[in-house]
Amino acid sequence: MKDRLSKHPKIKCNGTVGMQEPDKVVFEPGEIGVVLEWTIKRHDGTVREHCVKKAESYVRQFMDLLLVQMMGITEVSPLQIIDTSGAERDIAHSSLNFDCAAVANIDSYGIVVGTGFIAPTINDYGLENKILHGAGAGQLQYGGVAFGLPTSNLNTSHFTVTRDFANASGATIVVYEIGLYVSGDMPVIKPGTTTRANDSYRPTVSYFCTIRDVILAGITILNGETLTINYRQQCEI
Amino acid sequence: MKTLLTLTKTDRQGKLIETRKQNVRSFTKNLMELLYIAHAQIQSAAPRTIYDITGGIRHIDVQSPVSGYGYRRLKPNLLIASPGGKAQVIVGQAYQNGDAIFTADPQVGMVVPGELVGIQIGSSNSAVTPTDYRLASRIPHGRRAPVTVISRQDANLTGDNNNQVLSGWYGTFYYPFKQFDVTSVKFLMYRSGSPGTITLEVKTAIAAGESYTILAVATTDGNTLPTAAPYEWREFILPSPVTLLPGIPYHIWCNQQANYAYMQRHYYTSTPRGYYDLKKPRFGDTSGSDYVTTLIDLYGTSPREIEYGGCDISGLSVSNPTAEFEIRRLFTNRSGGDITVRECGIYAAFPDTYGSFVGAGGALCICRDIISPDVIVADGETLALTYTPQIAV
Numbered sequence: 080m081k082d083r084l085s086k087h088p089k090i091k092c093n094g095t096v097g098m099q100e101p102d103k104v105v106f107e108p109g110e111i112g113v114v115l116e117w118t119i120k121r122h123d124g125t126v127r128e129h130c131v132k133k134a135e136s137y138v139r140q141f142m143d144l145l146l147v148q149m150m151g152i153t154e155v156s157p158l159q160i161i162d163t164s165g166a167e168r169d170i171a172h173s174s175l176n177f178d179c180a181a182v183a184n185i186d187s188y189g190i191v192v193g194t195g196f197i198a199p200t201i202n203d204y205g206l207e208n209k210i211l212h213g214a215g216a217g218q219l220q221y222g223g224v225a226f227g228l229p230t231s232n233l234n235t236s237h238f239t240v241t242r243d244f245a246n247a248s249g250a251t252i253v254v255y256e257i258g259l260y261v262s263g264d265m266p267v268i269k270p271g272t273t274t275r276a277n278d279s280y281r282p283t284v285s286y287f288c289t290i291r292d293v294i295l296a297g298i299t300i301l302n303g304e305t306l307t308i309n310y311r312q313q314c315e316i
Numbered sequence: 317m318k319t320l321l322t323l324t325k326t327d328r329q330g331k332l333i334e335t336r337k338q339n340v341r342s343f344t345k346n347l348m349e350l351l352y353i354a355h356a357q358i359q360s361a362a363p364r365t366i367y368d369i370t371g372g373i374r375h376i377d378v379q380s381p382v383s384g385y386g387y388r389r390l391k392p393n394l395l396i397a398s399p400g401g402k403a404q405v406i407v408g409q410a411y412q413n414g415d416a417i418f419t420a421d422p423q424v425g426m427v428v429p430g431e432l433v434g435i436q437i438g439s440s441n442s443a444v445t446p447t448d449y450r451l452a453s454r455i456p457h458g459r460r461a462p463v464t465v466i467s468r469q470d471a472n473l474t475g476d477n478n479n480q481v482l483s484g485w486y487g488t489f490y491y492p493f494k495q496f497d498v499t500s501v502k503f504l505m506y507r508s509g510s511p512g513t514i515t516l517e518v519k520t521a522i523a524a525g526e527s528y529t530i531l532a533v534a535t536t537d538g539n540t541l542p543t544a545a546p547y548e549w550r551e552f553i554l555p556s557p558v559t560l561l562p563g564i565p566y567h568i569w570c571n572q573q574a575n576y577a578y579m580q581r582h583y584y585t586s587t588p589r590g591y592y593d594l595k596k597p598r599f600g601d602t603s604g605s606d607y608v609t610t611l612i613d614l615y616g617t618s619p620r621e622i623e624y625g626g627c628d629i630s631g632l633s634v635s636n637p638t639a640e641f642e643i644r645r646l647f648t649n650r651s652g653g654d655i656t657v658r659e660c661g662i663y664a665a666f667p668d669t670y671g672s673f674v675g676a677g678g679a680l681c682i683c684r685d686i687i688s689p690d691v692i693v694a695d696g697e698t699l700a701l702t703y704t705p706q707i708a709v
Contacts, residue, residue: 109341109685111317111705137317137707139639142632145705146641148354148394149664150629151408172408174378174391177354199709201636226356229348229364231446236345238352261355291709312351314343316444 106315114311122303134292136199141289154266162285163205173264182223186212188260188286189224190242190308196255199291206258214247237313244306253297259290322702342444347682350393367449368678372520372529395665398433400625401457405433409667425667426677429563431457434627435645435701438659441686448684451661456495458621459650469496471613472599475582482577487569488610489600497557502613504580506547511538512573516552521565532558538577569602581610623648640706647699657691
């Protein structure tokens with residue numbers, strides 16, 4: 080028995096246990112969806128963490144605004160949509176709808192992050208607990224929203240919305256929720272007339288949540304690090 | 317977001333013949349373009365260049381020319397709700413006008429026939445790609461039987477003896493009244509010298525700041541034209557048919573190699589005089605003159621037609637974890653024969669560009685799907701197509 084064993088080669092196996100990410104995000108043919116990608120860079124620019132996953136959560140305001148634009152909903156009979164504050168707003172078709180091109184320091188629209196971790200529902204109209212812009216405790220510095228141009232290959236078309244969040248708060252911040260806030264145009268009609276009354280005192284837009292994702296494991300951003308989030312909206316044939 | 321396509325066929329009495337459901341597979345790059353343009357608020361200084369349903373390259377942005385009031389931003393690049401057939405879709409666009417503030421004023425950025433906005437059907441089953449910019453073989457609105465033998469599709473044949481020398485590009489500014497595939501074009505021409513090769517172009521009409529897209533080029537030997545009346549209806553045979561869409565403007569024009577070729581035209585300040593004798597306003601000339609129309613004779617074929625109803629969109633229905641709405645259109649066959657439907661899609665209207673208002677908007681194809689197996693709609697039957705986009709958390 081000993082002889083037989085000694086004549087056979089020894090085989091060893093070293094295993095590791097961990098989460099396996101798919102090598103690509105899979106969309107079904109015909110599906111329009113969002114790929115969520117985040118990267119954390121240390122203060123020296125090196126990457127500490129990178130993750131790509133399929134975002135799960137267009138919420139109803141995306142459909143509301145799509146409906147407004149596709150129907151050409153009129154200013155004199157607008158659609159009521161719930162904004163990120165929970166208030167119903169009258170929204171009509173407009174070139175301002177879906178605007179998310181926020182500049183740096185603005186946390187009212189564009190990609191936003193938060194600390195809430197309640198699972199998304201279709202009726203979510205905002206993040207549970209949005210992290211504000213700033214360098215104070217619990218705050219992140221919001222960069223400007225940037226875009227990747229639309230492109231396509233044999234099966235897929237997509238464009239990307241990107242934003243940086245820099246942690247200068249002096250402590251670690253954990254992000255659990257990510258969302259996209261976009262604008263919607265509110266036609267204010269001057270009473271007794273057919274005239275629009277929007278002016279600098281009566282702003283023409285409000286903001287609406289179109290995507291909300293919860294990352295249960297959290298995204299930990301150490302002080303001095305920068306979180307970059309890409310929302311890649313794509314359709315597949 | 318996933319989208320379900322429901323096809324329902326009913327007979328003359330409204331009795332259900334067939335219903336079928338399939339998943340929509342093919343939203344195209346143009347939808348991503350329009351969402352991108354809206355999200356990024358693309359302005360006219362650097363617009364996106366996109367193929368519209370004519371095959372022309374267009375500039376698309378969200379920038380509305382602003383008035384002093386400036387707060388009204390009508391530019392519905394994603395409009396797909398529309399009335400049926402030849403009914404007018406008014407695509408709003410606030411432009412430089414002190415009245416831009418009045419909500420009752422539609423601020424028309426473009427008008428287009430209802431049949432070109434919303435759900436479409438066609439007869440080709442060629443494979444779908446993300447860069448498709450129109451249905452491969454669109455079935456147009458109407459009741460006409462097909463014309464399969466090349467014959468006259470439209471013409472403007474009579475006028476006075478006015479003429480235009482082709483010292484530059486000159487010809488017809490033309491709005492087709494129906495969809496057809498033009499295979500050749502005739503102009504009434506003559507010469508006084510040896511003009512050499514005369515070149516004809518069929519090209520898209522455009523808004524300010526855009527470049528024309530040439531859809532077809534054909535040539536003829538100008539040296540063989542007659543030099544005296546009654547002149548000749550000279551035929552330019554296109555290398556392949558070009559589909560002309562109803563209510564969409566096109567340039568069909570010529571240029572000579574050398575001096576001199578002439579094109580016969582009708583000059584309304586001649587005989588008969590004045591605007592009131594304008595018999596065919598869909599034919600103009602490419603110089604932009606109010607007084608001139610060129611004579612032209614267009615040949616080709618046309619497909620069997622089906623009547624396009626309105627494209628309506630129902631309100632959003634939300635029940636956690638899903639939200640959905642419906643886009644629906646009826647197609648009624650009154651053409652006297654069967655129509656085979658193999659493809660469908662959605663066209664979205666867009667208004668004019670910002671730079672200079674000329675009412676030259678159009679439509680973009682945002683979705684194209686193959687219907688398999690084919691659906692045969694017999695005379696008298698109605699086909700309903702319903703798209704149901706649905707999101708789920």
